[in-house]
Amino acid sequence: MSDAPGPSRAFESAQTQRAGLRRAMGVAEEAIAAPATGRVESWASEACTAAQTLLKAFEIHIDTTEDPDGILEEIIRMSPRLSSPVTRLRREHLTLREGLISQISALDSPPGAADAKWVNDRREAMIELLARLARHRQQGADLTYEAYGVDIGGET
Numbered sequence: 001m002s003d004a005p006g007p008s009r010a011f012e013s014a015q016t017q018r019a020g021l022r023r024a025m026g027v028a029e030e031a032i033a034a035p036a037t038g039r040v041e042s043w044a045s046e047a048c049t050a051a052q053t054l055l056k057a058f059e060i061h062i063d064t065t066e067d068p069d070g071i072l073e074e075i076i077r078m079s080p081r082l083s084s085p086v087t088r089l090r091r092e093h094l095t096l097r098e099g100l101i102s103q104i105s106a107l108d109s110p111p112g113a114a115d116a117k118w119v120n121d122r123r124e125a126m127i128e129l130l131a132r133l134a135r136h137r138q139q140g141a142d143l144t145y146e147a148y149g150v151d152i153g154g155e156t
Contacts, residue, residue, distance in 0.1 A: 011148065014071040017057075017064045018137065024050075024057035025130055032126045036119040043119065044110035051107055051126070055100045058133070062093045065140075075147040085143050092136050099129045 007015070031050035036043035065072050072086045103126055111118050144150075 007148075007150070008071075008074060010067075010069060010071040010074040011144075011150075013064050014144070017060050018140075021054075021057045021061050021133075021137065024054040025133055028054045028126065029130055032123050037116075040115060040119060041110050044107050044122070047122065047126070048104055048107035051100060051104045054133075055097070055104060058093075058097060058100060062097065066090060066093065071144070075143065079147050082143060082147055085139070089136065089140060089143065092132075096129070096133060096136060099132070103129060 028047075028050040031047045034043060034046065064070055067073075072090065076083050076086055103122070106125070107122060
């Protein structure tokens with residue numbers, strides 16, 4: 001039997017929300033990859049709904065990780081040397097949230113007629129945002145591993 005303590009509440013909360021964020025990212029990717037030809041308004045509505053769900057999941061991520069009893073504060077308490085990467089992740093929360101809000105606004109205002117360029121521009125912007133979110137998750141996983149010596153998981 002091991003005397004090592006189990007995962008903290010902050011760690012477990014972050015692990016749970018991480019899985020939810022990953023699922024919301026997958027749903028958003030599926031929505032923007034769906035066919036838009038001949039159904040721009042429907043495509044935009046579905047993509048907008050998926051982006052709104054992703055924003056909610058990301059806001060839960062922010063609330064969970066930035067809570068005074070959350071994982072980011074716990075990491076700083078455990079390993080003060082990691083305060084710079086924690087600060088960087090917190091800054092990214094702001095810019096990623098702003099990006100999601102901007103994309104939701106754009107998707108909520110589709111052009112009246114079929115416009116392949118508009119759809120392509122929205123797709124490209126969302127793909128870039130999803131890539132930034134994926135990098136953010138990866139950096140968070142690396143930071144967590146460095147602090148706890150355990151993979152936070154949350155991939156499914």
